[in-house]
Amino acid sequence: MRTAWFLLALPLLVGCPPGMDDDDAVSGECPPEDRFTSDPAACTENFCGLPTVQAATGNSADSFRVLTDGDTIPIWYGEQGGYHIDLAFGSTNLCPVVFVDFELYDVTGGADTLIHSSRRHVQAVRTPDSDPPSTQRWWPEQFRFPCAYWPNDPEHDPSCNDAPIAFLDELDLELRVATEDHNENRSASTTVAVDATCCN
Helix, strand or coil: CHHHHHHHHHHHHHCCCCCCCHHHCCCCCCCHHHEEECCCCCCCCEEECCCEEEEEECCCCCCCEECCCCEEEEEEECCCCCEEEEEEEEEECCCCEEEEEEEEEECHHHCCEEEEEEEEEEECEECCCCCCCCCEEEEEEEEECCHHHCCCCCCCCCCCCCCCCCCHHHCCEEEEEEEECCCCCCEEEEEEEEEEEECC
């Protein structure tokens, strides 16, 4: 009888193999060459495929929106003066704790001028019932852009000590987003052409 009870309990004792998470397990349909087991120091998960990242905007789960070429990002006027845009990202096949880099460039007429750059260390939020289960997102990077790029907004007239360069809402913009977790060489990047619209 003791032998029988031990055999029944064995699967419970063994559990998932190292790096396997019940909610994010790699199915048997994943080709072996696409499987990646995370370093336990980063997270205890297995992934199928390379990491991906999507540029996004929004300041909540409800307003989160993935950006594609030609989409618009709303500019909003802050209560303490100044103008902001909300940057966000979505990703797959990465651990929840990641580094993310946002870069916003003016590419009007072939230019490649950096307007904003920031690097954040964040914990992304997993999207329930998603495919793959590692689908996650994070928001927002509230970017208060330099007043030299403030839009032409007739409803507000904030003070700016810098000489104007251009109205952000009249420029051709590129948003470049890159993210990596704490595994070696696990990263992804993307670039989208966007327009900024004034003003919420």
